[in-house]
Amino acid sequence: MKKDLPENIVEDVAMAVVLMNETPEVKHWTVYLVNLKNEPITNVLISAKGYGEKDGRVVKTSVLRHFLGDISPNSFAGVEAIDTAVFGLTNEYWLSYYIGGTIYDKKFIFLPESIVDENLIKIPLVNKPGVMIK
Structure with missing residues (x-):
């Protein structure tokens, strides 16, 4: 039963939507997985989807699905480019990975309109502005 499964807590791993560059006409954003651990994470798999309402319709x-393989300690990996047109939707990233023989998973949810200039911080390791969920 579900109650018998161990509760594997995900710590020191983050998802970030990072502003890569911008011109007066457009901003280019990329989603990154940031491993802030002092140990590698292996067999990294991320499922990404967006959902919500836009212009009155669902x-x-x-x-x-993105397989990233192994991510070294204190490093990051690009997941996907993301278009500003989906910032008005809920953007969900479901992360699964292993440490040793133990599997960990966590859902990261960027709420609609949360990826805005007011929420930008300097993303650790990537050293660029973005919005991060840890």
Whole structure:
């Protein structure tokens, strides 16, 4: 039963939407996985999707799955480019990885309109502005 499963807490791993560069016409954003641990995480798999309401109708994006393999300690890896058109939706990233033989997973949710200039911070390790969920 579910109650018999161990509660594997995800710590020191973050998802970040990072502003890569911008011109007067457009901003280019990329989603990153940031491993703040002092140990590697292996077999990293991320499922990404967007959903919500736009212009009065229900919108769902395709579910994309990204296999990143192994992420070294205190490093980061790009997951996907993200278009500003989906910032008005809920953007969900479901992360699964292993440490040793133990699996960990966590859902990271960027709420609609949370990726805005007022919420930008300097993302650790990436050293660029972005919005991060830890």
